[in-house]
Amino acid sequence: MMTFNDIVEGIKSLSTNEKEEIQSLLQQYLREERRDKIYESFQAAQKEQQQGNLKFSNQIDELKQLIDE
Known part of the structure; x- marks a missing residue:
């Protein structure tokens, strides 16, 4: 199993285009x-x-009271 450090080191060795693709994938994930x-x-709210x-x-005082509960 690869460690986080292994992954970081692997990424360092990639080309710029590959690093940009990884960045894009991470943003998507x-x-x-x-x-x-x-x-x-x-x-959960439903x-x-x-x-x-x-x-x-819609009453501010009642809302404050609900927040304090």
Whole structure:
């Protein structure tokens, strides 16, 4: 199994084009991971709403109180 250092050293030996491709792939993977986390949070919020665990208000004092809970 390759270690992180092995990977870093391997990347150092790549051409500029290959390094740019790796950079592009990493950016894509990070976007996908963030998108997955956002979707998971959305699903959790939907579940909480369906269970009646979410509280909504347009009154500032009530919102402050909800934040403090």
